[in-house]
Amino acid sequence: MRILNKTIAEHVGTQVTVQGWLHKKRLLGGVTFINLRDRSGLVQVVIKNKDEVEKLRGLQVGTVLAVTGSVKEEPRAPGGAELHDASLEIMVPVTDEPPIEIDKPLSHKPDNLDTLFDYRVVGLRNLKEQAIFKVQAAVKEGARRHFFANDFTEFNSPKLLPGATEGGAEVFKLDYFGKDATLAQSAQFYKQIMVGVFERGFEINPTYRAEPSATTRHMTEFMHIDAEMGFTDMQGLLDFMSGLLNNTISYVWENAGEYLAQWNAEKPLLTEKIPQIPLEEVHQKYTEATGTSTVGEKDLRPDEERWICEYAKENLGSEAVFITEWPREGAKFYHKFKDDDQTVAERADLLFRGVEISTASMREHRYDKLVTQLQGMAGGNPEDPGFSYYLSAFKYGMPPHGGFGMGLERVTQKLLGLHNVKEASLFPRDINRLTP
């Protein structure tokens, strides 16, 4: 019977078998120590029999083994117990030396990221690399729990779309049996449509952006937490997001502590309701503080995003902050504008530790007004098959609603203090990288 490595201490005094990968071997002459890795972690095996040690000659880290032995309590062993009198069964011998060493932390220096990703297939076997994605899995789980607790239904929308789209970011174009198609740059249309079905819905799926961005926070494919809720106003939406961020982070810290510790991650400082600052106020504060005038600009500069997060942490007790009151310029056609001021979009960007992790907005839900905005702001034709299906959801009744998209890798990156968002992606895709 196979037992898991982490349960070793529960089997003291018995004969057990563990199975996994050779992670490290230390030959001291009369005694050899090996670390075996399985899904639960590492276990130490002590081998004194020369014939058993010889079985490992020429075999590299990665060799798949079954080890049978007796469990001894041993304070000097990691975990308090280890395997003795071991007999080894080589299940899959590995004779090729791994291209990178996986038993100690891998270099995450910007200059070495290329190597890190080139050898990702084996590099991910490194426990500290795994920890990133254990944390990421916990982020997803924590978010899902908050969604479910608030009556959201999880759905999956198509990522192959017809040529016409919402506009904005560059899209990947592809040939679809002779027709023009694109890869979804967001679940925007579908998640709004789902408001007419479930009222509240979300999905966690890939999104594609063909922007030739070469920064530490962009990829061409990333995981998007897309959500949309009906019968809400802007404040209700932001309150929900405050709860989402707080509860997700609490869940992660309660359930992924050992992985967070490997990156020395510090729990973010957050307020129950994340503070809100109007865009123009950020510009004014930044201008006053730095002497660089950004007053009147329609967007935030990256340096402003970093600055205002520091400001919010020190003065408002939160490492996350909503930027509200966005100008009409730069808004999407589906955005809703303030009823008493059509020049201001009901939109908010959620900044966390210096980067934008989410954009939220109220959507224009009135059919006639939406059609007008589509034509006027995006130059779109309501009859176009890329738009007509979307518009029909409004024609047949759509309540006031709003939603947001949140970048999973950016959240993970910022929770762990990673320098580049790609480090939080299993197999990152950017302008230059399509493999592994």
Added chain:
RNA sequence: GGGCUCGUAGUGAAGUUGGCCUAUCACGCCUCCCUGUCACGGAGGAGAUCGCCGGUUCGAAUCCGGUCGGGCCCGCCA
């Protein structure tokens, strides 16, 4: 897309005002020694046409041009 910057064994680094480089170190790998290691320790060894092409020079890892491949920042976004 614009600006700046980098490219040395499998990996990470040193050397880069031209010569002392026949290229240094650490990890990993191979051989041997070692009975409590956990970044084990010790002795020895293999492994690099210094990204590639061309130029300047008596002489190029080092200077120049081109090229390919990275990185950072900006624009844009999540």
